[in-house]
Amino acid sequence: MVRLPLTHAEAERGQRLGALLRRARGERSMLETALDARVSPETLRKIESGRVATPAFPTVAAIADVLGLSLDEVWAEINLPEHGVESGSSRRSAREWLAS
Secondary structure: OOOOOHHHHHHHHHHHHHHHHHHOOOOOHHHHHHHHHHHOHHHHHHHHHHHOOOHHHHHHHHHHHHHOHHHHHHHHHHOOOOOOOOOOOOOOOOOHHOOO
């Protein structure tokens, strides 16, 4: 499968997701968090570092659940408006994202 290069916006969202998960994990070990979420520690490491900027939804949902984050919190954090860009009706809601 050939993956298209990430857009700048996708890469930034991936960085914000990784930062959110690192903050939420706090002092908890990466290994413990990954095992509890049933993902590999390497997958969690890649997501937290932004190397996997568009992880699969079930992966994000599992990690968020283990860390006590709601999907609404995750959605709000990763979709912060870009500098100088008005938030408008083109932004999808969490429900729309979940349905896609």
